[in-house]
Amino acid sequence: MSDDPTLAPVADDGPLFDPSLKKKKRKKVLFNEDPLGGEGLDEPSSAKEPVAAPAEPGPSILKPAEEGGDDKEVDDLAAMFGDLKKKKKKKKDLPADLDEEASAPAGGDADALDDFSDLKKKKSKKPKKATFDLEEFEKQLGDSTTGTVGDDAEGEGVGDDEDLGENVFALPDAPVQGGDEKDAWLGSDRDYTYSELLGRIFRTLHAQNPDLSSASRKRYTIVPPSVHREGNKKSIFANVADICKRMRRPSEHVIQFLFAELGTTGSVDGEKRLVIKGRFQQKQIENVLRRYIVEYVTCKTCKSPDTLLDKENRIYFVSCESCGSRRSVSAIKTGFQAQVGKRPRK
């Protein structure tokens, strides 16, 4: 059977791939239009059928070159939350790798790294030494380890690159990054990986025109919906008003969408909290909200969330403020509601 060879790598990749996936999903609530929205819908289906599965996770793991895309995605997501998580992970990972090689230089390097991450944050005065250390460290990694660890290191490197790139966005006047980047492959005579080059073009692009970067990033952050249970059968969605305000949508519209999607009813109480009939978890509400944003908030042409919703002749239009496009969006329909619970006596 041809299935077997395809299945085997999947089983291998499973543990490797899953954590990152989960991380992606768990990453608080970040409302990104495409990657997450698509994934959320696609994933369960692909998990069901083993034949479709290798197509998705396979390449991203097997070829480090393509990891860039994946990383980029993660990074995109991370960008919205100031990638706190990523930093933490990196710090945890690197010392572990170092311990494998040698203990004596590990301490120094780890220190240097810490220094470096601090540097990145604060944009302080001695970046030269830090970059040097990083390079050396990378070389060490490359020399001493092979296979998966080497792969890992590369992934890490990419992550680093991305991080730096981001900091460029944060402080566009920092001159360090360009040289720093070249160093990553200047030190060794290996070939450039695709992701590095990709990172480079993006960095230069953003360095050349800083206004581009400020428009593309940030923004998408929305506080996670705080959902808790009231009694046994109702859920309270406490910060609807806040979220609606952030999305710049009338809360009635959002609430209507929520009810239509969840197939329930509810009401708004005195403190502007939404009381939803039925038990719902934060994750579920989050999913629905994400879909709402994809459908009614983000501009389909330029992906910007900077849009306005207005109504004309009973038809809703979303007009984008950054690119000026305007499109009609479908009205919210509840659809068929099955009879649940007691039937009215006739």
Added chain:
Amino acid sequence: MNVQNLAAYDPFADEGDALGDNKNVGSQQNYIHIRIQQRNGRKTLTTLQGLPKEYDLKKLLKAFKKEFACNGTLVEDEEMGQVIQLQGDQRVKISTFLTDEGVNKSTIKLHGF
């Protein structure tokens, strides 16, 4: 001028035609909606609505029931036509089933949490 304009097109006739055309063009009607509803406790109910006419819903329901090992009924609704109701959360299963059977995935809309 005005009179001529009025004579040029009959608003009512045009309206009728446009609606007839829209059935094919307007994508909104053609979606297959898969929804979920909560019942008491952690029980749920899945509804499948808007299937194209060429499918025999009765046979489909039978296949669903067998495949997903759940019960279900065919409900007649004045507005939505025939709707398949299944017990439990069968949304993903339905959608994979339909796509495997050759229904275009872009016409299927998964609702709910």
